[in-house]
Amino acid sequence: MAEQISVEVVYALRERQDVVPVKVPEGATAQDAIEASGLLAKHPEIDLSTINKVGIYAKLAPLSTVLRERDRVEIYRPLIADPKEVRRKRAKEGKVMKKGGGDDAGGAEEGQ
Template structure:
């Protein structure tokens, strides 16, 4: 068994996605991978303490989660609006949600 693992650390901005390939010691955590990636220095908007959540293959994890070989660590941007709150407000306003996103008038016809 190898004493190191290969992992990717991903951060998607609105205009581009950045992926950093790393080789880390076995037993490394998500936090260590993020720090080793250099993305915290390159993107000062990333704030793990306040807004950005972390995941492995689209599943939320804590920073102290131990990584496995070939894991993809993802740094998520904070949501601008809570989707549940947006749907609730839309329902209160009486707007019809239509599959495909067309105008509400077309949904009733």
């Protein structure tokens, strides 16, 4: 009989997180632990093939990753906004604000 290892599978929602401790055979993958956790049945919105990514201790990992004792398998929700696009928008707004502020400051100095 194969040795069993203990791992946690976590799915965080906005209002709470589900943490499910599971025992899986040594050599089990992240996919095996997720299936054993029951979270796929409890949260039908989880789609590991296209929408949700998976990680181990906040580091992205493929579903085929072989787990070790006490690993924490995390199922990530999709992002609401693209972080690159948000940064671009902030940078663009910041440049406009700085340029406008610079012109005002320059005009005040000229009047002195």
